[in-house]
Amino acid sequence: IVVLTAMGLVLRDRLPLGLAVLAGVGLELLHWRRRWVGVLVLGILFADTTAWTLSATVVNALQGEELIRLLIPASLSAIAGAGVIAALVILVLRRDWETGGRPVRIVMLAALLFFLVIMGIGAANAGRAIATPAAGAIVLLTENLAFATSELSAPSGQLTVEIDNRDVWWHTFTIDALHVDVQVPSSGKRQVTFNAPAGTYTFYCAIPGHAAMGMKGTLTVK
Incomplete structure (x- = not known):
């Protein structure tokens, strides 16, 4: 919840804030008699967050974004990934995660290792991203x-287009007719x-579902 809220406030993005509220609801449901609903x-x-932030984290690391821009999505993908495993253990194996012992430590260490590896890759590639737009x-x-x-x-x-992505999730700038x-x-x-x-050309985000949500437009070349 803290990481999602921080992402939403820093990036001024409503989606992480909404996910933080949903996470709070899930935590409250854990106190119900039917605890499995909250789980x-x-x-x-966690699964949805992992799917989106993991891809964003890997792209950030490989393409050389500033480490400060890698820190939050890397943290969130590691935490969410551990959460997915915890939920599966409780729902599928019928085990109480709070008394998981060694499996808990293994998952937490794996999440920490993932975070450190991603940050290391990001540090190695730092500076490759474009800092200023072309004239x-x-x-x-x-x-x-x-x-x-x-x-x-x-x-x-x-024509040169610079895309400045201020979202938590990654996007594409795609124009099929121009092979962009x-x-x-x-x-x-x-x-x-x-x-x-x-x-006249149509540009859009090729991430599944994004164009349907309105991420598309028209480029007019004269």
Whole structure:
């Protein structure tokens, strides 16, 4: 809950704040007589969080984002991954996680090892990410699972677009007709340069479900 809240406040992203509230509800449900309901809610939350933050963490580390931008998603993916395993142990094996003993220590050590390895990879690749936009580049922001604008325009010829991702999750900037597809890590920036003949093109985020949620727009080239 603390990590999710910190991510939401630092990145000004409503989604982590909503997940923090859901995690709080799950913890309260653990006090119910049917404790498995709370475990199930938390397990689903942990699984969803792991799926998204793990991919964002790996992309951040491999593409050389600043370590400060890697710290929160790496922490969250490690914690959520441990939570998924804990929920499975309780629901499938019918074991009380609080008295798990050695399995608990193994999972916690694995989560810590994952965190340290990811941070090490990030440190080795630090500085590879683009710090400033190229001259004349179109800057496109993503925030709260949406592009800041759905309409872009540019003259025909070589075009550079910088995507500034301010979300917790990673996104893509994809234009099928121009064979453009760039991955943008959580809290990261990426530039892509391509030739664009005159015409109208659709750009979107190729992450499953994101375009359906509104992450798409039109690029008009004159």
